[in-house]
Amino acid sequence: MxxxxxxxxxxxxxxxxxxxxxxxxxxxxxxxxxxxxxxxxxxxxxxxxxxxxxxxxxxxxxxxxxxxxxxxxxxxxxxxxxxxxxxxxxxxxxxxxxxxxxxxxxxxxxxxxxxxxxxxxxxxxxxxxxxxxxxxxxxxxxxxxxxxxxxxxxxxxxxxxxxxxxxxxxRHRFVAGKSKSLLEFGLRRAQGPDGGISASRYCYIGGFDATSNVEAGMLFGIPLRGTHSHAYVSSFMSLDEIGDKSLRTCNGSGTCEDFVKLVQTWLNKLQCLDSLRGVFGETNQSELAAFTSYALAFPNNFLALVDTYDVMRSGIPNFCAVALALNDLGYKAAGIRLDSGDLAYLSCETRKFFSLIEKEFEVPGFGKTTITASNDLNEETLDALNKQGHEVDAFGIGTYLVTCYAxxxxxxxxxxxxxxxxxxxxxxxxxxxxxxxxxxxxxxxxxxxxxxxxxxxxxxxxxxxxxxxxxxxxxxxxxxxxxxxxxxxxxxxxxxxxxxxxxxxxxxxxxxxxxxxxxxxxxxxxxxxxxxxxxxxxxxxxxxxxxxxxxxxxxxxxxxxxxxx
Amino acid sequence: MxxxxxxxxxxxxxxxxxxxxxxxxxxxxxxxxxxxxxxxxxxxxxxxxxxxxxxxxxxxxxxxxxxxxxxxxxxxxxxxxxxxxxxxxxxxxxxxxxxxxxxxxxxxxxxxxxxxxxxxxxxxxxxxxxxxxxxxxxxxxxxxxxxxxxxxxxxxxxxxxxxxxxxxxxRHRFVAGKSKSLLEFGLRRAQGPDGGISASRYCYIGGFDATSNVEAGMLFGIPLRGTHSHAYVSSFMSLDEIGDKSLRTCNGSGTCEDFVKLVQTWLNKLQCLDSLRGVFGETNQSELAAFTSYALAFPNNFLALVDTYDVMRSGIPNFCAVALALNDLGYKAAGIRLDSGDLAYLSCETRKFFSLIEKEFEVPGFGKTTITASNDLNEETLDALNKQGHEVDAFGIGTYLVTCYAxxxxxxxxxxxxxxxxxxxxxxxxxxxxxxxxxxxxxxxxxxxxxxxxxxxxxxxxxxxxxxxxxxxxxxxxxxxxxxxxxxxxxxxxxxxxxxxxxxxxxxxxxxxxxxxxxxxxxxxxxxxxxxxxxxxxxxxxxxxxxxxxxxxxxxxxxxxxxxx
Incomplete structure (x- = not known):
């Protein structure tokens, strides 16, 4: 002492x-x-x-x-x-x-x-x-x-x-259970700057695992989390916008000169898969470009927001193509984030998709890829998700948590x-x-x-x-x-x-x-x-x-x- | 420009x-x-x-x-x-x-x-x-x-x-009407320090007249308002605790050597008034001491919180005794604050009491003494007060206003x-x-x-x-x-x-x-x-x-x- x-x-x-x-x-x-x-x-x-x-x-x-x-x-x-x-x-x-x-x-x-x-x-x-x-x-x-x-x-x-x-x-931790990750994402909706900073600090005390608030991270040493927003996805128009397309393998043993092409190859394999026939067709190319560029920047921490255009018809297949390309180079994708729609349904469908890929392409652990959800969540919606059954591993919670809306x-x-x-x-x-x-x-x-x-x-x-x-x-x-x-x-x-x-x-x-x-x-x-x-x-x-x-x-x-x- | x-x-x-x-x-x-x-x-x-x-x-x-x-x-x-x-x-x-x-x-x-x-x-x-x-x-x-x-x-x-x-x-201003004073009293319940400071600033923009928040007053030049709390009232035990009992007249022409005695004389007159028989008996002496001491400190701005013990049986008669003593010396009491109970009823009863005093003792304007109310007010309670009829001149609003509870x-x-x-x-x-x-x-x-x-x-x-x-x-x-x-x-x-x-x-x-x-x-x-x-x-x-x-x-x-x- x-x-x-x-x-x-x-x-x-x-x-x-x-x-x-x-x-x-x-x-x-x-x-x-x-x-x-x-x-x-x-x-x-x-x-x-x-x-x-x-x-x-x-x-x-x-x-x-x-x-x-x-x-x-x-x-x-x-x-x-x-x-x-x-x-x-x-x-x-x-x-x-x-x-x-x-x-x-x-x-x-x-x-x-x-x-x-x-x-x-x-x-x-x-x-x-x-x-x-x-x-x-x-x-x-x-x-x-x-x-x-x-x-x-x-x-x-x-x-x-x-x-x-x-x-x-x-209370949010109590409903979510101990096994889930809880992320505080409330800064933008908090009641002022130190409403946001205090929320990050005191939600951590109350059982949250991390925050998106960088200043709270610096002030208090709280773990930080964050990926990208819809704006990042919609800022891309095509795969041509990607700068340096090369990516070294995870262990440093070699370099993939055209990671974009590798991603496209994987997307094509997915599109040809019998077991996915009818699930999706052409995916959004702006989104694919955004995901690919983000993976090139953060190959060790690739987490994609998949609902900018359409979760099951575009976001998930695009994510999987990038994740499988990363897997070829020895990297493990961090997961996806759902920010709209029926989170129970979409998380279960996504899990099925991931499991199918694990099986079809023999990628051990792919079925367990982390699913984060983050759309206006609160105690009640967490409880409702639990009752419906879901496959979410981590919850990003903002407005209702930090403003204590209830x-x-x-x-x-x-x-x-x-x-x-x-x-x-x-x-x-x-x-x-x-x-x-x-x-x-x-x-x-x-x-x-x-x-x-x-x-x-x-x-x-x-x-x-x-x-x-x-x-x-x-x-x-x-x-x-x-x-x-x-x-x-x-x-x-x-x-x-x-x-x-x-x-x-x-x-x-x-x-x-x-x-x-x-x-x-x-x-x-x-x-x-x-x-x-x-x-x-x-x-x-x-x-x-x-x-x-x-x-x-x-x-x-x-x-x-x-x-x- | x-x-x-x-x-x-x-x-x-x-x-x-x-x-x-x-x-x-x-x-x-x-x-x-x-x-x-x-x-x-x-x-x-x-x-x-x-x-x-x-x-x-x-x-x-x-x-x-x-x-x-x-x-x-x-x-x-x-x-x-x-x-x-x-x-x-x-x-x-x-x-x-x-x-x-x-x-x-x-x-x-x-x-x-x-x-x-x-x-x-x-x-x-x-x-x-x-x-x-x-x-x-x-x-x-x-x-x-x-x-x-x-x-x-x-x-x-x-x-x-x-x-x-x-x-x-x-929205609070809209319900209260333009003729009422609106005071923001929310600092203690705000979501953190700058939740409080921001509330004072932006409630002023939205139509409030003043705040209790001293720092907001200093930072932004917002008018300040405030009187005393229940603690001040209950901190006194008896009239003996009052320090200097003398008070100069408002115009400086003379000095009342024992203001306490003057207050007691007035309280006695009120107690003997036929028209008030049965309304009150012995008032709380701690409260009377607190009011008197506060008036000695702020003879030009005497505003008393009247609900620490009992509004009509103690707070109002005690306030009136002090206000009438001040009136003898040329001062005009600022008013009373109600912080609990049925505000519509109590404000009307108080107004009657004030009017009766104006009439009985020929104190012009006493009937119009300001009544401030301040107990968990919000848009709905203001609206309800309007519908019931009330005699409140100023509203002090805190929690529901500054935390945007609704x-x-x-x-x-x-x-x-x-x-x-x-x-x-x-x-x-x-x-x-x-x-x-x-x-x-x-x-x-x-x-x-x-x-x-x-x-x-x-x-x-x-x-x-x-x-x-x-x-x-x-x-x-x-x-x-x-x-x-x-x-x-x-x-x-x-x-x-x-x-x-x-x-x-x-x-x-x-x-x-x-x-x-x-x-x-x-x-x-x-x-x-x-x-x-x-x-x-x-x-x-x-x-x-x-x-x-x-x-x-x-x-x-x-x-x-x-x-x-």
Whole structure:
């Protein structure tokens, strides 16, 4: 494990990670202390004006409902939150702008803003990539109330979409199954540039294998995938446009001087094949030229988009002619991509075609050539394909995945639960919106079979649940819902990712691959009935008996008593 | 008009705008030449390998279907596209990464990439903020095929979400009506940081008045709005927490030494009012303390969130007590915000309460105190509020607006329509997906009443439609759909925003406010039946008779002939 050091440096905390690197700023340089709602500043001023700004407050960040009709969520976005606060500092330009925006505020307030950083803030969080549930705090943030308020909007922004899209990716993985390749192709349809970049990063965490997004590849080391588009195919008119027609054999032992001719020979053999009679006649020559030219450029990685003109009558025969020519020279074609039409039917027909070629021309493995599909796919279409039966090996998924089309927002909120060591509650006409007061500790209790059984929140000073010791878990709001649990394993959920001045050890920010592994392990650990798409069982989230009593005491205390007339 | 100059500067075009400023880079520094799909690079290599990379190609950027079940779209995102290409240049670091990602590519290809910029590209576009329709090109991009392919993904990304969210904003404005204030409050729920920043910018274009997003305010000069949250209210326990209790009168003539006491006096008067008997009793003192402290900080801009405990029994009476105390000192309270419950009912009850106070205490204008509402609002809830009747003056809209919850993506595509002066067509099993070939010119034809009647595309060499001259407008794919039009006004839609080496004049990039004004004017210009929410009439998009014939000639030419057996 890497050594960690922390030192105070002129008021700004410099934290050194791993190989003595400082914690970098946010991936997106637009994430600045101004990336927040104006009311955070007006409140900060009102706190300051009333001498309340340094009062120590505790806020919980949580959501109230799992997305996509499911019963689980993947927690993501933590690293960016920590990178944000590790570098939180107003610039002079920002202060000048704020001053112009809030002319009613006294000068001293801007001096205060200029002076602050997050050295006095503590952040406790669930490990990024964990499976999480409604009402449980994902982050607990402690610090001076005015400052922590300023963090609300960026924290919620930095958690909401990453968690939403990672969950969406995990759900797509669940339906597709572990054996399929899942490729994220969403950049062009994402909600803006870093919608696209974040989608690539957090879909990878949620179980995707690769992305088409080159910048995400460079920033995060995510594997890249891509071939060619319809434009490439239609940019060719004839085989005459191909430049250098020679191709060295795969092992370098010789050179085929006219690869184009070799392809044409193979196409002719296919056209003459009895077993393919009636399947296709003349294929599109622009397409054949495009495929051939692409194979000449990438003989080791020839993957062709076969639906520009007609999949079975042109694209597949043209692909096979090129693939067989490559095979003569010792290369193995990478496969085809279908981007329109009936993917179940076309993939099965394509597989038959490939198998027939394997048999007719004795090319071992040709029948298994990879079929990628990529046309407006989502959870439902994957599920429908599974039910119909298909021969697709890899799915390229874009729009529905990255924009979270089925539910475009997660509703994380940030609620004050304690100030000056006084627990606070936020009431609401809607019971589901009542917040759970107190600085809490959070645990996941595991049962005998290794599954997580229930999450439980306790007051900060209660003794933690113990292995093999019976504990009462209560629904936070419904009196009748409660259960005794004897945990076989107890996991404390909130860890210290930003210790501020507390002197505690700081959890390391793990690399992306580790976060992805954590996510895959966590999903594997869940009881299957929580995970299924149709009517999943809700996972139980509870409070200790003591916390339950306290919530309800506070609630009655704060709620005005009505008068019925 | 500002002077414009262009000069070649070591291969990189430096274009100077307005007051001799260079065109700035993209707002989001993450928008780099790597923000594209890997296949754009593999295609670029295959073009290069085949000596085809410099062939001059023309691509159209367009969408196929208006979003949100409507019949119009607002075009936005152009400025960022131009800022992107004005600064398009690979860094050494990017080249190194690409080389590691594409080890099969020859060195010469990377030398080529290193050498390119967009000085040889031309971009013609619709004016940002215009109302636009399916199938019509929003951008026409001309240039070397390999380079223009690299631009596809960033252009589509930079247009899709801005146009989508601007359209969403315009639709919200349409339902809310012109007299209401519309405030964008979406940052925390947006799809990432620049999802939030872009939302603020493009919702402003679409007709919103202000945002809560401070960074968007600073970057774009958008008016800011904001007050306080529930946390501020629940952070107070009692009136004792208020710091300095004195408040100078508005005109500076005197000082109220104990503003808290003045508030309490007013609350007492309200409690004793016969006409309010039974409406409320004891109000929440934490809330009263929060309101009072906030008013002390912002006496000129006191706007209170009134639903933390109970709107009618606590929030409104507490607000009125503070507002009346402020009134004594010559200040006018800004209003209240409702963030939960039945907004129609609560706003009407609140208005009654305010009017009663105006009457009872003779405070002119108190009855008109601004009521802002902000709980999960969207087009439907605004429409429902209108139907029920309400007293809301301003709407704060977040999640549904900025994530475009009703439809989270616009489907802009980028299609090759010509290469080497040869028109190209992309076929599809789905007629709606067939692209319209040729380098085209695009016009909007206006009728006698001033409304736009129809958009028409012609071949590049056809003579343009003329005022008062009859022209046949044909549906691009349906033979029977055609109409003669005698335009009273003809507007050419595509203007030159990036002339490359063509020597043409470059359209200036207008400031945000001008784009917003354009949008408002364009929306006003539309015939009302295209704009209505229920069953709007589709606006007609057509091609010239000559282009129609050519499309269908090319189509038959490229499509393989099937054999029925």
């Amino acid at each position: 890497a050594k960690e050091k922390e030192k105070e440096n002129g008021g700004l905390v410099v934290v050194e990670d791993g190989l003595n690197n400082n914690i970098k700023g946010p991936t997106n340089p637009m994430v600045t202390p101004l990336l927040t709602d104006l009311y955070q500043f007006t409140m900060a001023y009102a706190y300051w004006r009333n001498g309340k700004h340094l009062e120590r407050a505790v806020f919980d960040l949580f959501f109230r409902k799992n997305p996509f009709g499911g019963e689980y969520t993947i927690f993501a976005g933590l690293e960016e939150c920590i990178r944000f606060i590790a570098n939180f500092k107003f610039t002079d330009e920002e202060i000048t702008y704020l001053r112009s925006t809030l002319p009613a505020c006294e000068d001293g307030f801007f001096d205060y803003l200029r002076s602050i950083d997050c050295s006095d803030v503590e952040v406790y969080a669930v490990t990024e990539g964990s499976v999480v549930f409604p009402k449980m705090p994902l982050l607990r943030v402690e610090g001076p109330v005015a400052l922590v308020q300023l963090l609300e909007t960026p924290f919620v922004n930095l958690i909401n979409y990453p968690s939403l899209v990672a969950t969406n990716a995990a 539910q475009a927002a997660l509703g994380c909120v940030f609620k004050l639960v304690e100030i000056n060591k006084q627990p606070r509650i936020k009431l609401s006409e809607d019971v589901a919106k009542v917040s759970i007061p107190c600085k809490k500790r959070c645990y996941r209790l595991y049962g005998r079979e290794g599954y997580p059984l229930v999450d439980i929140m306790t007051g900060g000073n209660e003794s933690p649940p113990k292995v093999a010791e019976r504990i009462l878990c209560r629904h936070p709001f419904t009196e009748s819902k409660r259960a005794y649990v004897v945990p076989q394993h107890v996991e404390e959920l909130l860890k210290c990712y930003w210790p501020g001045n507390s002197g505690k050890a700081r959890e390391k920010l793990p690399p992306l691959k580790e976060i992805r592994d954590r996510c895959m392990q966590q999903l594997d650990l869940m009881r299957p009935d929580h995970m299924r798409r149709l009517n999943p069982t809700p996972y139980k989230v509870s409070v200790s008996a003591k916390l339950y009593d306290f919530i309800h005491f506070l609630w009655l205390n704060e709620a005005p008593v009505g008068e019925l007339e | 500002a002077k414009e100059k262009e000069k070649e500067n070591g291969g990189l075009v430096v274009v100077e705008d307005g007051l001799n400023n260079n065109i700035k880079g993209p707002t989001n520094p993450m928008v780099t030449p790597l923000l594209t799909d890997l296949y754009q690079f593999t295609m670029a290599y295959a073009y290069w390998r085949n000596g085809k990379h410099l062939e001059r190609a023309v691509f159209d950027l367009f969408f196929r279907k208006n979003p949100f079940g409507g019949e119009y779209t607002i075009f936005a995102g152009l400025e960022e596209c131009i800022r992107f290409i004005a600064n398009f240049k690979f860094t050494d670091e990017e080249i190194t990464y690409l080389r590691s990602t594409l080890p099969a590519c020859e060195d010469g290809f990377f030398d080529y990439l290193r050498s390119i910029d967009c000085s040889d590209v031309e971009v013609y576009a619709v004016t940002e903020g215009s109302v636009v329709f399916p199938k019509m090109p929003l951008l026409r991009v001309e240039g070397p095929v390999a380079l223009v392919q690299l631009l596809e993904t960033p252009f589509v990304n930079l247009i899709n979400y801005p146009s989508l969210v601007a359209t969403n904003a315009a 439809q989270a993506a616009l489907g802009c595509v980028f299609k090759l329509v010509e290469i080497n002066k040869q028109p190209r067509i992309k076929l599809s099993e789905d007629v709606a997906k067939v692209s319209i070939p040729c380098k085209k010119r695009c016009y909007r034809l206006y009728g006698r009443e001033g409304y736009p009647l129809v958009d028409i595309m012609t071949g590049g060499n056809e003579s343009p439609p003329k005022v008062a001259e009859r022209i046949l407008c044909r549906h691009p794919f349906t033979e029977s759909k055609r109409a003669y039009v005698v335009p009273q006004h003809v507007e050419e839609l595509l203007k030159c925003y990036w002339p490359g080496n063509s020597g043409k004049a470059r359209e200036k990039l207008p400031p945000l406010k001008e784009i917003r004004d354009r949008c408002m004017q364009q929306l006003d210009l539309m015939r009302p039946d295209h704009m209505r929410r229920l069953n709007p009439t589709p606006y007609k998009v057509s091609v010239s008779a000559k282009l129609y014939d050519f499309i269908h000639f090319l189509w038959l030419n490229e499509a393989p002939v099937g054999e029925l057996e």
